Amino acid sequence: MEKKEISRAVINRLPRYYRFLKELEKEGVERISSLELSRALDVTASQIRQDFNNFGGFGQQGYGYNVQHLKEEIGKIIGLDQCYNMIIVGIGNLGKALAKYPGFANNGYSTIGLFDSDPAKIGTVINDIAVRGIDELGSFAADNEVDIAVICVPRTEALKTASLLVEKGIKAFMNFTQADLEHELPDGIFVQNVYLIDTVMLLSYDLNNSKK
Amino acid sequence: MEKKEISRAVINRLPRYYRFLKELEKEGVERISSLELSRALDVTASQIRQDFNNFGGFGQQGYGYNVQHLKEEIGKIIGLDQCYNMIIVGIGNLGKALAKYPGFANNGYSTIGLFDSDPAKIGTVINDIAVRGIDELGSFAADNEVDIAVICVPRTEALKTASLLVEKGIKAFMNFTQADLEHELPDGIFVQNVYLIDTVMLLSYDLNNSKK
């Protein structure tokens, strides 16, 4: 099983490919060429072929790609042939919104636990799941198979929370705080940050640097 | 005013630099070297100096960088010496959470309008702002100085909504839907996507491709 390390740039494009193919499939499109894909996705056809060939190539000369097959293969690479259990820690406005967000379940990510330290929230039910106290977090993580933890606690609590979960064996974090978990947690732990502030800042940069 | 185009990779790092410097400033740190920055931010010292030198260089040989000055200069580049007006369109769970999110206001982004099509929501007040009907969106955008629109409507409405706002002169969009606004809207319009699904997908990829 000799793998030639696949670059992060390629990986990062996979979800986008997947989503687009899923849509094509829904529309009943059967085949598509790299050129057509490139027009729809605003990348070069060459790049698309290169990307796919990192994984062995899923097409056929003279034909192109079978939409359904390509979708499934990319899904497998991402790991979408499995389901994942998520917990959300910190049921503030954002945590609550994520608990209700249908997109996760629709794609195979089930939320199986919600946690907050506020006694007023503990016991309330969101989307059929009761909020548990943060003191139960450790035991819950130890007793259940949790794949991904969504961190929505206040920034000051983020590292402590994540570290506890790492101890209990959780390896993947979706981080909505400004804490730099990636740098602070041990190697082999995966962190994806959603830095909402950074995102709007990039918009103001663009607004200020376009008027020429 | 000869500008040598600054690469997006550099721009994308600016918010992170800014946030870290802001924190250093709060802690009372006065000066810092590129080497110290590189340790804290997990990039090379060389890259940090390169990045800053795209804008002329803010340091001093033998001394390093003055934290406050550097923070202010990067802030100016991002455009944080100004304030911005935002509107949020689509007050579902996510839209509501964003309306209550303090991070925006804390960084100079004021939310001045909320819009939804659901009559039950219209008139309700979130964070001192009354939700308006979506039918008022066009006139509101025309009558007020709106810099950034946050798109939280259902995906099927996203392009229509954004197009209307483009007509009214809005140039920057923060997009929480899966719609590919970037590709569909005219040139010169800035879109930042927050694809929550893509983010968790990258975590499942990592989970599946680490166990060696």
Place this chain on the structure above:
DNA sequence: TAGATTGTTAATCGATTAACAATC
């Protein structure tokens, strides 16, 4: 002055694009 650390040029590395032979 000597030491430190930047600014900046040159070297390296990696990712994207171009081109075309392979082949369906």
Place this chain on the structure above:
DNA sequence: TAGATTGTTAATCGATTAACAATC
């Protein structure tokens, strides 16, 4: 078979890193 389009190699482009002279 002829046409189409991939898989794949080679060329280009851009971003990161290394190195060091400039200078505070």
